[in-house]
Amino acid sequence: xxxxxxxLHPSLLANTTAQGYETPTPIQSQAIPVVIExxxxxxxxxxxxxxxxxxxxxxxxxxxxxxxxxxxxxxKVLVLVPTRxxxxxxxEVFKDLxxxxxxxxxxxxxxxxxxxxxxxxxxxxxxxxxxxxxxLLDLQRSSAVDLSKVKSLVLDEADKMLNLGFKEEMQEIIExxxxxxxxxxxxxxxxxxxxxxxxxxxxxxxxxxxxxKVDDVELINLSGYFVSDGRKGPLLRHxxxxxxMQQVLVFTSSGxxxxxxxxxxxxxxxxxxxxxxxxxQSARLSALEKFKAGKLxxxxxxxxxxxxxxxxxxxxVINYELPRSPKDFVHRVGRTxxxxxxxxxxxxxxxxxxxxxxxxxxxxxxxxxxxxSEEMDFKP
Ligand code: AMP
Numbered sequence: 001x002x003x004x005x006x007x008l009h010p011s012l013l014a015n016t017t018a019q020g021y022e023t024p025t026p027i028q029s030q031a032i033p034v035v036i037e038x039x040x041x042x043x044x045x046x047x048x049x050x051x052x053x054x055x056x057x058x059x060x061x062x063x064x065x066x067x068x069x070x071x072x073x074x075x076k077v078l079v080l081v082p083t084r085x086x087x088x089x090x091x092e093v094f095k096d097l098x099x100x101x102x103x104x105x106x107x108x109x110x111x112x113x114x115x116x117x118x119x120x121x122x123x124x125x126x127x128x129x130x131x132x133x134x135x136l137l138d139l140q141r142s143s144a145v146d147l148s149k150v151k152s153l154v155l156d157e158a159d160k161m162l163n164l165g166f167k168e169e170m171q172e173i174i175e176x177x178x179x180x181x182x183x184x185x186x187x188x189x190x191x192x193x194x195x196x197x198x199x200x201x202x203x204x205x206x207x208x209x210x211x212x213k214v215d216d217v218e219l220i221n222l223s224g225y226f227v228s229d230g231r232k233g234p235l236l237r238h239x240x241x242x243x244x245m246q247q248v249l250v251f252t253s254s255g256x257x258x259x260x261x262x263x264x265x266x267x268x269x270x271x272x273x274x275x276x277x278x279x280x281q282s283a284r285l286s287a288l289e290k291f292k293a294g295k296l297x298x299x300x301x302x303x304x305x306x307x308x309x310x311x312x313x314x315x316x317v318i319n320y321e322l323p324r325s326p327k328d329f330v331h332r333v334g335r336t337x338x339x340x341x342x343x344x345x346x347x348x349x350x351x352x353x354x355x356x357x358x359x360x361x362x363x364x365x366x367x368x369x370x371x372x373s374e375e376m377d378f379k380p
Contacts, residue, residue, distance in 0.1 A: 006032050007136045008057060009064045015097045016057070026049030030208045031184075032058050038182055042198060046188045047157070048334065049210050052093045055079075055154050055184050060262060062152070063105050063127060071125040074149035078177070079130040080170065082160040084281045085288060090156060091130045110135050113281030118240040120144035131171035133161065147176040152184070155201070159187040160192055167197070174200065205242040220333050222366060224347045224357070227373040232320060232348050233264050238378035239346065240298070241272055247291070250300045251332050253321040255279075261320055262300040272298035296353055303328045319347040322356060326363035 003016045003024055024032065027045045034041050035058035045051045059077055068076070081087045087109040094107035107128035110119045112135040123129070123145050129136075139145045153174075155161065161170060183201045187194055190209075198205075229237050240248060252258045255276035265272035273287040273296055290296040303323055317336045323329050336343030349357045350372065361368060 006036065006057070008032075008061050009101070011101045012057060012064070014058055015099055015101075016053075018099070018374065019096055021050075021053065025054075027051050027210045028054040028057070029071065030210075031055065034206045034208070035059070035182070035184060036061060040182060040202040041184045042202055042205040042207045043186045044188070044190050044207070044209040045186060045188065046210075051186050052090055052156075053097070054092050055156075055186070056097055058089075059128070059152055059154075060094070060101070060105060064101060064103060065156075066184060067139065068103060068105070068127060072146075072149075073124055073144065074146045075123075075126050075129040076149060077128040077154070078150045078173075079128070079153045079156055080133055080136070080173065081156045082132065082164050082166065084109075084132060084285060085112060086157060086221065087111045087130050087132055094128055094130070110139060110282065112138075116142075116144075124354065131238065133166045133173060136173060137169055140173075147173070148178060150177045150181055152182045153177060153201075154184045154186070154198070154269075156186050157188065157190055158185050158197060159189050162191070162193050162197065167193075170197065171200070188328040193288065220336055221344045222333065222347070222368050223344065224349055224368045224370045225373045226351060226354075226370055227348050228351060231373060233261070234378055235373050235376075236261070236320060236350065237265065237268055237270060238376070239318070240265075243316075246297060247294060247314060248298045248316040249291075249335055250298055250315050250317060250318045250320050251323065252300060252302060254322065255302055257321065258300040258302055261300070263300055265300075270297055272296070272300055274300045276302040303332070313343070315343050317343070317345045319345070322349060322353050322360070326360045329360045330364060 003013055003021065027043060027049045031041055031054040033045055035055060043051060063076065070213060079090055081090060090196060091107055091109040098107065105128065106126050107130060108122055110124045111132040120139060120142065123139065129145065140147060155170070158171035171337065181321045185201060219265045225235060236250070239245070250261060252261055255274070255278045258276050262272040262274040273290070275284050275287045287296065287299060291299040314336045317333055319332060323332060333345035336345050347357070
Protein backbone atom coordinates (compact mmCIF):
# COMPACT_ATOMS: atom_id res chain seq x y z
CA UNK A 1 0.00 0.00 0.00
CA UNK A 2 1.40 3.37 -0.87
CA UNK A 3 0.55 6.97 -0.12
CA UNK A 4 -1.20 7.22 -3.51
CA UNK A 5 -4.47 5.92 -2.03
CA UNK A 6 -4.96 9.08 0.05
CA UNK A 7 -5.45 11.31 -3.01
CA LEU A 8 -2.97 13.80 -1.68
CA HIS A 9 -1.84 16.68 -3.89
CA PRO A 10 0.84 15.32 -6.29
CA SER A 11 3.48 17.69 -4.89
CA LEU A 12 2.84 16.34 -1.38
CA LEU A 13 3.03 12.81 -2.66
CA ALA A 14 6.38 13.64 -4.26
CA ASN A 15 7.61 14.96 -0.91
CA THR A 16 6.67 11.77 0.92
CA THR A 17 8.74 9.84 -1.62
CA ALA A 18 11.61 12.29 -1.25
CA GLN A 19 11.50 11.69 2.52
CA GLY A 20 11.84 7.98 1.92
CA TYR A 21 8.32 7.19 3.13
CA GLU A 22 7.19 4.28 0.98
CA THR A 23 4.40 2.64 2.92
CA PRO A 24 2.13 4.51 5.33
CA THR A 25 2.53 3.43 8.95
CA PRO A 26 -0.64 2.11 10.69
CA ILE A 27 -1.45 5.47 12.29
CA GLN A 28 -0.98 7.19 8.94
CA SER A 29 -3.22 4.69 7.12
CA GLN A 30 -5.99 5.25 9.60
CA ALA A 31 -5.62 8.92 10.50
CA ILE A 32 -4.94 10.60 7.16
CA PRO A 33 -8.39 9.83 5.62
CA VAL A 34 -10.13 10.95 8.83
CA VAL A 35 -8.30 14.28 8.92
CA ILE A 36 -8.82 14.84 5.20
CA GLU A 37 -12.55 14.39 5.78
CA UNK A 38 -12.41 17.15 8.35
CA UNK A 39 -13.36 14.99 11.32
CA UNK A 40 -11.96 15.35 14.82
CA UNK A 41 -9.42 12.72 15.73
CA UNK A 42 -8.14 11.15 18.90
CA UNK A 43 -4.96 9.22 18.13
CA UNK A 44 -3.38 6.99 20.75
CA UNK A 45 0.12 6.52 19.39
CA UNK A 46 3.69 7.02 20.48
CA UNK A 47 6.65 8.79 18.99
CA UNK A 48 8.12 6.43 16.44
CA UNK A 49 4.72 5.46 15.05
CA UNK A 50 4.85 8.07 12.29
CA UNK A 51 2.14 10.10 14.04
CA UNK A 52 3.63 13.45 13.00
CA UNK A 53 3.22 12.88 9.26
CA UNK A 54 -0.26 11.51 9.97
CA UNK A 55 -1.42 15.05 10.78
CA UNK A 56 1.15 17.05 8.79
CA UNK A 57 0.21 15.55 5.41
CA UNK A 58 -3.57 16.07 5.59
CA UNK A 59 -3.12 19.55 7.10
CA UNK A 60 -0.81 20.60 4.25
CA UNK A 61 -3.26 19.05 1.80
CA UNK A 62 -6.09 21.14 3.25
CA UNK A 63 -4.04 24.34 3.11
CA UNK A 64 -3.18 23.68 -0.52
CA UNK A 65 -6.87 23.40 -1.33
CA UNK A 66 -7.93 26.78 0.05
CA UNK A 67 -6.76 30.37 -0.34
CA UNK A 68 -4.17 31.37 2.24
CA UNK A 69 -5.17 35.04 2.22
CA UNK A 70 -3.07 38.08 3.06
CA UNK A 71 0.00 37.84 5.24
CA UNK A 72 -1.01 38.31 8.86
CA UNK A 73 -0.34 37.39 12.47
CA UNK A 74 -3.21 34.90 12.28
CA UNK A 75 -1.99 31.33 11.81
CA LYS A 76 -4.49 28.88 10.34
CA VAL A 77 -3.01 25.86 12.05
CA LEU A 78 -1.86 25.59 15.64
CA VAL A 79 0.12 22.63 16.96
CA LEU A 80 0.63 22.58 20.72
CA VAL A 81 3.54 20.49 21.98
CA PRO A 82 5.04 19.91 25.45
CA THR A 83 8.72 20.57 24.75
CA ARG A 84 11.06 22.59 22.63
CA UNK A 85 12.57 19.42 21.18
CA UNK A 86 9.21 18.23 19.94
CA UNK A 87 8.39 21.71 18.58
CA UNK A 88 11.56 21.62 16.51
CA UNK A 89 10.97 18.05 15.33
CA UNK A 90 7.37 18.67 14.28
CA UNK A 91 8.38 21.88 12.49
CA GLU A 92 11.05 19.96 10.61
CA VAL A 93 8.44 17.50 9.36
CA PHE A 94 6.17 20.39 8.24
CA LYS A 95 9.09 22.04 6.46
CA ASP A 96 10.35 18.82 4.84
CA LEU A 97 6.91 18.05 3.49
CA UNK A 98 6.28 21.66 2.35
CA UNK A 99 9.20 21.80 -0.07
CA UNK A 100 8.31 22.90 -3.64
CA UNK A 101 4.57 22.99 -3.08
CA UNK A 102 2.61 25.09 -5.60
CA UNK A 103 1.89 27.52 -2.74
CA UNK A 104 4.39 28.65 -0.17
CA UNK A 105 3.13 27.36 3.18
CA UNK A 106 5.11 28.68 6.11
CA UNK A 107 5.58 26.95 9.44
CA UNK A 108 7.46 28.04 12.52
CA UNK A 109 8.23 26.81 16.03
CA UNK A 110 7.93 29.01 19.12
CA UNK A 111 9.06 27.91 22.57
CA UNK A 112 10.38 29.29 25.81
CA UNK A 113 13.93 29.39 27.09
CA UNK A 114 15.09 31.72 24.31
CA UNK A 115 14.54 35.40 23.58
CA UNK A 116 10.96 36.24 22.60
CA UNK A 117 11.72 39.20 20.31
CA UNK A 118 12.89 37.34 17.19
CA UNK A 119 9.86 35.05 17.51
CA UNK A 120 7.52 38.07 17.75
CA UNK A 121 8.90 39.42 14.48
CA UNK A 122 8.98 36.12 12.60
CA UNK A 123 5.37 35.14 13.32
CA UNK A 124 4.13 37.63 10.73
CA UNK A 125 3.11 35.68 7.63
CA UNK A 126 3.21 32.25 9.28
CA UNK A 127 0.48 29.75 8.32
CA UNK A 128 1.31 26.97 10.77
CA UNK A 129 2.48 27.69 14.29
CA UNK A 130 4.03 24.96 16.42
CA UNK A 131 4.21 26.12 20.01
CA UNK A 132 4.78 25.21 23.62
CA UNK A 133 1.84 26.53 25.69
CA UNK A 134 3.63 29.04 27.95
CA UNK A 135 5.45 30.85 25.19
CA LEU A 136 2.37 30.92 23.00
CA LEU A 137 0.42 32.70 25.73
CA ASP A 138 3.26 35.22 26.19
CA LEU A 139 3.19 35.93 22.46
CA GLN A 140 -0.57 36.23 22.44
CA ARG A 141 -0.56 38.63 25.40
CA SER A 142 1.92 40.87 23.65
CA SER A 143 -0.27 40.83 20.50
CA ALA A 144 2.41 39.13 18.43
CA VAL A 145 -0.11 36.48 17.46
CA ASP A 146 -3.87 36.38 17.00
CA LEU A 147 -5.40 32.92 17.35
CA SER A 148 -8.89 33.85 16.21
CA LYS A 149 -8.45 32.41 12.72
CA VAL A 150 -7.11 28.98 13.68
CA LYS A 151 -8.98 26.31 11.70
CA SER A 152 -7.02 23.25 12.79
CA LEU A 153 -5.70 22.50 16.24
CA VAL A 154 -3.32 19.67 17.03
CA LEU A 155 -2.41 18.71 20.59
CA ASP A 156 0.66 16.53 20.23
CA GLU A 157 1.78 14.35 23.15
CA ALA A 158 -1.16 15.67 25.11
CA ASP A 159 -0.47 13.30 28.02
CA LYS A 160 2.98 14.76 28.41
CA MET A 161 1.61 18.31 28.32
CA LEU A 162 -0.69 17.38 31.19
CA ASN A 163 2.15 15.68 33.08
CA LEU A 164 4.23 18.81 32.72
CA GLY A 165 1.40 20.83 34.28
CA PHE A 166 0.21 22.69 31.18
CA LYS A 167 -3.48 21.97 31.73
CA GLU A 168 -4.49 25.53 32.59
CA GLU A 169 -2.45 27.01 29.76
CA MET A 170 -4.01 24.55 27.34
CA GLN A 171 -7.49 25.52 28.48
CA GLU A 172 -6.67 29.21 28.24
CA ILE A 173 -5.39 28.74 24.70
CA ILE A 174 -8.43 26.71 23.64
CA GLU A 175 -10.66 29.59 24.74
CA UNK A 176 -8.82 31.94 22.41
CA UNK A 177 -9.64 29.78 19.38
CA UNK A 178 -12.71 29.99 17.19
CA UNK A 179 -15.38 27.49 18.22
CA UNK A 180 -15.60 26.03 14.73
CA UNK A 181 -12.37 24.22 14.01
CA UNK A 182 -10.94 20.76 13.48
CA UNK A 183 -9.22 19.13 16.45
CA UNK A 184 -6.60 16.41 16.51
CA UNK A 185 -5.35 15.09 19.79
CA UNK A 186 -2.42 12.69 20.02
CA UNK A 187 -1.33 10.95 23.15
CA UNK A 188 0.78 7.92 24.03
CA UNK A 189 -1.78 6.85 26.63
CA UNK A 190 -5.42 7.48 27.37
CA UNK A 191 -5.61 8.66 30.97
CA UNK A 192 -8.46 9.95 33.13
CA UNK A 193 -6.93 13.40 33.08
CA UNK A 194 -6.86 13.31 29.33
CA UNK A 195 -10.52 12.48 29.02
CA UNK A 196 -11.28 15.89 30.60
CA UNK A 197 -9.33 17.67 27.88
CA UNK A 198 -10.72 15.29 25.31
CA UNK A 199 -14.33 16.22 26.12
CA UNK A 200 -13.45 19.89 26.05
CA UNK A 201 -11.91 19.61 22.65
CA UNK A 202 -13.28 16.96 20.44
CA UNK A 203 -16.71 16.63 18.96
CA UNK A 204 -17.57 13.02 18.19
CA UNK A 205 -13.96 12.14 17.42
CA UNK A 206 -12.76 9.15 15.48
CA UNK A 207 -10.59 7.22 17.89
CA UNK A 208 -7.55 5.40 16.56
CA UNK A 209 -5.40 3.36 18.86
CA UNK A 210 -2.07 1.97 17.74
CA UNK A 211 -0.92 -0.77 20.07
CA UNK A 212 2.81 -1.15 20.54
CA LYS A 213 3.98 -4.20 18.71
CA VAL A 214 5.57 -6.74 20.99
CA ASP A 215 7.37 -8.08 17.93
CA ASP A 216 9.50 -4.94 17.71
CA VAL A 217 10.89 -5.55 21.16
CA GLU A 218 11.35 -9.22 20.44
CA LEU A 219 13.64 -8.36 17.55
CA ILE A 220 16.00 -6.19 19.56
CA ASN A 221 19.31 -7.78 20.45
CA LEU A 222 19.74 -7.64 24.21
CA SER A 223 22.83 -8.33 26.23
CA GLY A 224 23.66 -7.78 29.89
CA TYR A 225 26.63 -7.46 32.20
CA PHE A 226 26.80 -8.03 35.92
CA VAL A 227 28.93 -5.15 37.16
CA SER A 228 29.49 -3.37 40.45
CA ASP A 229 28.72 0.36 40.60
CA GLY A 230 32.42 1.17 40.88
CA ARG A 231 33.31 -0.63 37.66
CA LYS A 232 30.47 0.67 35.50
CA GLY A 233 32.49 3.64 34.16
CA PRO A 234 35.51 1.55 33.11
CA LEU A 235 33.23 -1.14 31.60
CA LEU A 236 31.36 1.50 29.61
CA ARG A 237 34.60 2.93 28.19
CA HIS A 238 35.90 -0.56 27.48
CA UNK A 239 32.79 -1.56 25.51
CA UNK A 240 32.66 1.68 23.54
CA UNK A 241 36.31 1.33 22.55
CA UNK A 242 36.41 -2.41 21.99
CA UNK A 243 33.28 -2.48 19.83
CA UNK A 244 34.18 0.81 18.17
CA MET A 245 30.74 2.26 18.96
CA GLN A 246 30.31 5.55 17.12
CA GLN A 247 26.79 6.49 18.22
CA VAL A 248 25.73 5.39 21.68
CA LEU A 249 22.75 6.45 23.75
CA VAL A 250 23.45 5.84 27.45
CA PHE A 251 20.66 5.93 30.04
CA THR A 252 21.10 6.87 33.68
CA SER A 253 18.46 7.21 36.37
CA SER A 254 19.20 10.82 37.34
CA GLY A 255 20.38 14.05 35.79
CA UNK A 256 23.29 14.29 38.22
CA UNK A 257 24.47 10.84 37.20
CA UNK A 258 24.07 11.72 33.52
CA UNK A 259 26.32 14.76 34.06
CA UNK A 260 28.93 12.65 35.84
CA UNK A 261 28.96 9.85 33.28
CA UNK A 262 29.23 12.29 30.36
CA UNK A 263 32.04 14.26 32.05
CA UNK A 264 34.03 11.11 32.80
CA UNK A 265 33.70 9.83 29.23
CA UNK A 266 34.80 13.16 27.80
CA UNK A 267 37.76 13.25 30.20
CA UNK A 268 38.77 9.88 28.87
CA UNK A 269 38.68 11.02 25.25
CA UNK A 270 35.17 9.81 24.35
CA UNK A 271 33.07 12.86 23.42
CA UNK A 272 29.82 12.81 25.41
CA UNK A 273 27.10 15.23 26.49
CA UNK A 274 24.31 14.83 29.05
CA UNK A 275 20.67 15.57 28.28
CA UNK A 276 18.09 15.85 31.05
CA UNK A 277 15.39 18.05 32.53
CA UNK A 278 17.74 20.34 34.45
CA UNK A 279 19.70 21.35 31.34
CA UNK A 280 18.72 24.53 29.56
CA GLN A 281 16.57 24.14 26.49
CA SER A 282 19.35 25.32 24.22
CA ALA A 283 21.89 22.88 25.73
CA ARG A 284 19.43 20.02 25.31
CA LEU A 285 18.66 20.88 21.75
CA SER A 286 22.25 21.42 20.72
CA ALA A 287 23.35 18.09 22.27
CA LEU A 288 20.48 16.27 20.58
CA GLU A 289 21.19 17.80 17.20
CA LYS A 290 24.89 17.00 17.36
CA PHE A 291 24.11 13.44 18.34
CA LYS A 292 21.55 12.92 15.62
CA ALA A 293 23.93 14.35 13.04
CA GLY A 294 26.60 11.85 14.10
CA LYS A 295 28.86 14.60 15.46
CA LEU A 296 28.68 13.44 19.06
CA UNK A 297 29.71 9.91 19.99
CA UNK A 298 27.73 9.52 23.21
CA UNK A 299 24.54 11.08 24.53
CA UNK A 300 23.79 10.38 28.20
CA UNK A 301 20.07 10.75 28.91
CA UNK A 302 17.50 10.24 31.65
CA UNK A 303 14.11 8.57 31.14
CA UNK A 304 12.27 11.82 31.60
CA UNK A 305 14.00 13.42 28.69
CA UNK A 306 14.04 10.33 26.56
CA UNK A 307 10.29 10.40 26.13
CA UNK A 308 9.15 12.35 23.16
CA UNK A 309 12.51 12.88 21.55
CA UNK A 310 12.83 11.36 18.17
CA UNK A 311 15.95 9.29 18.13
CA UNK A 312 15.55 5.85 16.82
CA UNK A 313 17.35 3.28 14.74
CA UNK A 314 20.43 3.68 16.88
CA UNK A 315 23.15 1.06 16.70
CA UNK A 316 23.72 1.04 20.48
CA VAL A 317 21.73 1.77 23.61
CA ILE A 318 23.37 1.17 26.99
CA ASN A 319 21.44 1.08 30.25
CA TYR A 320 24.11 2.32 32.64
CA GLU A 321 21.49 2.11 35.35
CA LEU A 322 18.30 0.08 35.30
CA PRO A 323 15.05 1.94 34.85
CA ARG A 324 12.40 1.52 37.51
CA SER A 325 9.69 0.15 35.27
CA PRO A 326 9.60 -2.44 32.49
CA LYS A 327 7.77 0.17 30.41
CA ASP A 328 10.74 2.52 30.59
CA PHE A 329 13.03 -0.37 29.73
CA VAL A 330 11.04 -1.13 26.59
CA HIS A 331 10.98 2.54 25.72
CA ARG A 332 14.76 2.84 26.10
CA VAL A 333 15.76 -0.28 24.21
CA GLY A 334 13.13 0.50 21.56
CA ARG A 335 15.48 3.22 20.36
CA THR A 336 17.69 0.64 18.78
CA UNK A 337 17.42 -1.72 15.89
CA UNK A 338 14.22 -0.42 14.36
CA UNK A 339 13.16 -1.49 10.90
CA UNK A 340 16.04 -2.70 8.81
CA UNK A 341 18.95 -1.60 11.01
CA UNK A 342 20.21 -4.07 13.57
CA UNK A 343 20.93 -2.70 17.00
CA UNK A 344 22.20 -3.82 20.34
CA UNK A 345 20.86 -2.85 23.75
CA UNK A 346 23.28 -3.52 26.60
CA UNK A 347 22.23 -3.41 30.24
CA UNK A 348 24.46 -3.03 33.30
CA UNK A 349 23.09 -4.86 36.32
CA UNK A 350 24.48 -4.89 39.85
CA UNK A 351 24.09 -8.10 41.85
CA UNK A 352 21.50 -6.39 44.07
CA UNK A 353 19.40 -5.56 41.02
CA UNK A 354 19.26 -9.13 39.69
CA UNK A 355 15.71 -9.70 40.86
CA UNK A 356 14.43 -6.39 39.46
CA UNK A 357 16.06 -7.12 36.11
CA UNK A 358 14.48 -10.56 36.02
CA UNK A 359 11.07 -8.97 36.56
CA UNK A 360 11.68 -6.63 33.63
CA UNK A 361 12.77 -9.46 31.35
CA UNK A 362 9.81 -11.58 32.37
CA UNK A 363 7.43 -8.79 31.45
CA UNK A 364 9.15 -8.58 28.08
CA UNK A 365 9.09 -12.37 27.73
CA UNK A 366 12.82 -12.30 27.10
CA UNK A 367 15.85 -14.09 28.46
CA UNK A 368 19.44 -12.81 28.46
CA UNK A 369 22.68 -14.68 28.98
CA UNK A 370 24.47 -12.38 31.41
CA UNK A 371 28.22 -11.77 31.22
CA UNK A 372 30.05 -11.42 34.53
CA SER A 373 32.29 -8.40 34.08
CA GLU A 374 34.43 -9.47 37.07
CA GLU A 375 35.91 -12.05 34.75
CA MET A 376 36.70 -9.48 32.09
CA ASP A 377 40.06 -7.85 31.83
CA PHE A 378 39.85 -4.09 31.41
CA LYS A 379 41.52 -1.10 33.00
CA PRO A 380 39.75 0.05 36.19
P1 AMP B 1 7.08 10.14 14.52
O1 AMP B 1 6.39 9.02 15.23
O2 AMP B 1 6.14 11.02 13.81
O3 AMP B 1 8.01 10.89 15.43
O4 AMP B 1 7.99 9.49 13.34
C1 AMP B 1 9.06 8.65 13.62
C2 AMP B 1 10.02 8.53 12.44
O5 AMP B 1 9.44 7.78 11.38
C3 AMP B 1 10.46 9.83 11.84
O6 AMP B 1 11.86 9.82 11.76
C4 AMP B 1 9.84 9.87 10.45
O7 AMP B 1 10.70 10.51 9.53
C5 AMP B 1 9.69 8.41 10.11
N1 AMP B 1 8.52 8.11 9.28
C6 AMP B 1 7.28 8.63 9.40
N2 AMP B 1 6.44 8.07 8.51
C7 AMP B 1 7.14 7.17 7.82
C8 AMP B 1 6.83 6.24 6.76
N3 AMP B 1 5.60 6.15 6.25
N4 AMP B 1 7.81 5.46 6.30
C9 AMP B 1 9.05 5.53 6.83
N5 AMP B 1 9.42 6.37 7.82
C10 AMP B 1 8.48 7.18 8.31
